[in-house]
Amino acid sequence: MADGTPVDPVNSVFGKPTYGQNVGQPKKVEMPKGLWVKCPSCGEMLYKQELSANLMVCRKCTHHFPMTARERIASLVDDGTFEEFDPALVPVNALGFKTSSKDYVDYVKSQQEKTGMNEGVIAGTGTMDGAPLSLAVMDFSFIGGSMGSVVGEKITRAIERATARKLPVVVVCASGGARMQEGLFSLMQMAKTSAALHRHGQARLPFISVLTHPTMAGVMASFATLGDLIIAEPKALIGFAGARVIKETTQQDLPKGFQTSEFLLDRGLIDIVAPRPILKATLANALRYMTAGGTAATKTSSPTETPAS
Amino acid sequence: MSAQKNRLLPLEFEKPIVELENMLTDLHKRASDNDIDLSADISSLQGRIAEERSRIYSSLTPWQRVQIVRHTNRPFSLDFLKLIASDYTELSGDRLHANDKALIGGFATIDGRRVMVVAHQKGRDTKEKLMRNFGCPNPEGYRKALRLMRLASKFNLPVVALIDTPGAFPGVASEERHVAEAIAVNIREMFGLEVPVIAAILGEGGSGGALGIGVADRVLIMENAYYSVISPEGCAAILWKDRAHAPRAAEALKMTSPDLIKLGLVDEVIPEPAGGAHHDWVTSAEALKAALIRNLDELGALSPDALMDGRYAKFRAYGRFQELTGQGGAETLDVPVATEVAVV
Numbered sequence: 154m155a156d157g158t159p160v161d162p163v164n165s166v167f168g169k170p171t172y173g174q175n176v177g178q179p180k181k182v183e184m185p186k187g188l189w190v191k192c193p194s195c196g197e198m199l200y201k202q203e204l205s206a207n208l209m210v211c212r213k214c215t216h217h218f219p220m221t222a223r224e225r226i227a228s229l230v231d232d233g234t235f236e237e238f239d240p241a242l243v244p245v246n247a248l249g250f251k252t253s254s255k256d257y258v259d260y261v262k263s264q265q266e267k268t269g270m271n272e273g274v275i276a277g278t279g280t281m282d283g284a285p286l287s288l289a290v291m292d293f294s295f296i297g298g299s300m301g302s303v304v305g306e307k308i309t310r311a312i313e314r315a316t317a318r319k320l321p322v323v324v325v326c327a328s329g330g331a332r333m334q335e336g337l338f339s340l341m342q343m344a345k346t347s348a349a350l351h352r353h354g355q356a357r358l359p360f361i362s363v364l365t366h367p368t369m370a371g372v373m374a375s376f377a378t379l380g381d382l383i384i385a386e387p388k389a390l391i392g393f394a395g396a397r398v399i400k401e402t403t404q405q406d407l408p409k410g411f412q413t414s415e416f417l418l419d420r421g422l423i424d425i426v427a428p429r430p431i432l433k434a435t436l437a438n439a440l441r442y443m444t445a446g447g448t449a450a451t452k453t454s455s456p457t458e459t460p461a462s
Numbered sequence: 463m464s465a466q467k468n469r470l471l472p473l474e475f476e477k478p479i480v481e482l483e484n485m486l487t488d489l490h491k492r493a494s495d496n497d498i499d500l501s502a503d504i505s506s507l508q509g510r511i512a513e514e515r516s517r518i519y520s521s522l523t524p525w526q527r528v529q530i531v532r533h534t535n536r537p538f539s540l541d542f543l544k545l546i547a548s549d550y551t552e553l554s555g556d557r558l559h560a561n562d563k564a565l566i567g568g569f570a571t572i573d574g575r576r577v578m579v580v581a582h583q584k585g586r587d588t589k590e591k592l593m594r595n596f597g598c599p600n601p602e603g604y605r606k607a608l609r610l611m612r613l614a615s616k617f618n619l620p621v622v623a624l625i626d627t628p629g630a631f632p633g634v635a636s637e638e639r640h641v642a643e644a645i646a647v648n649i650r651e652m653f654g655l656e657v658p659v660i661a662a663i664l665g666e667g668g669s670g671g672a673l674g675i676g677v678a679d680r681v682l683i684m685e686n687a688y689y690s691v692i693s694p695e696g697c698a699a700i701l702w703k704d705r706a707h708a709p710r711a712a713e714a715l716k717m718t719s720p721d722l723i724k725l726g727l728v729d730e731v732i733p734e735p736a737g738g739a740h741h742d743w744v745t746s747a748e749a750l751k752a753a754l755i756r757n758l759d760e761l762g763a764l765s766p767d768a769l770m771d772g773r774y775a776k777f778r779a780y781g782r783f784q785e786l787t788g789q790g791g792a793e794t795l796d797v798p799v800a801t802e803v804a805v806v
Contacts, residue, residue, distance in 0.1 A: 333691055
């Protein structure tokens with residue numbers, strides 16, 4: 154793309170979403186070898202360690218830098234309580250997919266080396282303000298957070314684990330959509346994760362979806378929008394179809410702030426926009442209402458179907 | 463049906479056949495005009511046509527199949543319904559915003575079996591195409607479909623979903639009415655339908671727009687139809703920076719019926735007449751009808767719990783990955799022993 158956005162094959166249902174339109178959002182943040190980082194929004198030079206201690210939020214303009222899944226988990230889960238599950242799941246080249254330059258598995262390997270992760274999501278259990286929960290956190294730096302078989306499987310297991318243990322589940326989303334290199338298997342992860350959420354909901358257990366920059370396409374059209382609550386970080390790019398595709402298809406000008414958290418809040422599509430420093434407290438508070446000391450969850454174990462009302 | 467009487471526009475790869483057919487017409491004409499016996503030439507030419515047909519149609523590339531299902535004379539959902547249902551009573555609206563004409567539905571009777579149909583609908587001429595929004599539903603289409611499917615579950619009618627869409631419509635208003643949520647809720651709620659659900663991909667199975675009515679106990683696909691995570695053009699634009707590479711993408715995505723049945727991602731392929739359903743609507747419809755009836759009868763024997771458990775298990779199993787042995791995370795990458803899990 155012309156604006157220098159990384160050209161990872163992040164895909165959406167209709168094509169590559171455009172991330173560059175969000176003024177003030179991070180492009181690729183060049184982490185210099187030095188100790189300082191320049192805020193892409195206000196230009197302020199920030200001391201790296203201080204930025205990290207401030208949850209990757211610019212102290213001057215409150216710009217939210219991208220967070221790795223590990224940083225995110227550390228920011229949400231009580232110290233020392235996180236237990237990771239399924240770290241050894243890795244992708245295979247189910248379709249024999251290759252571009253002229255690279256086999257898909259080689260591409261995955263290079264991403265694993267780059268990020269130090271086996272795949273684009275980390276899942277596990279822990280406590281939040283003392284209350285136990287199941288958590289899955291996506292990482293945009295791994296092939297654009299795209300969802301293939303492994304991402305779908307880890308998130309599904311995180312939901313099933315929560316259902317089995319009568320825990321709430323929180324998924325922190327960051328994704329360009331389904332991963333096209335795994336073809337229809339990727340699309341089916343939308344169904345798989347949603348199926349698990351169906352059962353979780355039938356058991357009257359809470360699910361909160363947290364939308365971070367960016368959350369698009371196939372992930373949006375499955376678990377990301379199925380939260381009992383949907384909470385977004387400020388100024389995140391959130392939507393289904395990419396802005397460029399919409400523009401090309403409809404020849405329409407896009408409204409100001411289109412597909413940002415604030416736009417979605419205004420249209421009534423999400424519950425809360427929570428700045429990162431209060432995200433943990435916001436989640437913990439909501440979960441206290443929704444778990445009712447665990448009594449509501451245990452009392453009604455028999456699922457009730459909801460027919461047309 | 464009137465559309466079928468028109469001469470079919472040949473697809474690019476069908477031109478050799480058309481040329482031979484023109485020669486044949488010419489021979490017939492000469493024979494009758496000049497009252498001479500050309501039967502030997504005619505029968506040899508007929509032989510060549512048959513050979514050429516089977517050569518071309520038996521080795522269709524994925525991209526050629528895409529062209530076939532995008533042919534304007536391809537039978538669409540309503541064309542099929544006219545041929546397979548003795549009654550179709552369309553029901554309208556999502557009771558919230560609008561009546562989507564790209565995603566329709568209603569009561570239908572197929573060989574005496576009463577069902578609820580939800581279906582994508584495309585248009586044939588320009589006016590109809592616009593009216594049907596090129597088969598690209600807006601959120602209200604998915605919400606109407608959910609309303610009808612819940613109605614079906616309530617009154618014990620099996621659901622038949624006919625899929626034929628390039629994808630959900632990418633538009634500002636669609637985003638403002640939360641199309642992603644509409645699709646996601648459908649996917650989730652289809653797991654709770656207490657009746658048999660059969661999905662048949664008739665033409666284009668365009669990504670989330672298809673899956674939004676595609677969670678089913680049986681997923682059938684017409685021989686030339688495709689079902690894909692992304693359009694071949696969209697994939698080509700990302701991977702090769704050029705939509706012209708769509709044929710390559712169609713190949714790589716493994717999106718056609720022979721590939722999908724091999725991968726275990728669809729349950730049954732419904733045969734089409736040589737060259738595609740647009741050459742013979744009636745035969746195509748008969749094949750679809752037979753497959754629907756057989757699957758309806760098989761599923762009809764199952765209890766609601768068995769249906770829902772089976773549906774869960776079916777979609778739960780989709781995915782292929784490896785689980786490395788040994789402990790820990792990224793470190794295990796170097797462990798040479800890996801258990802090959804090919805979960806389908």
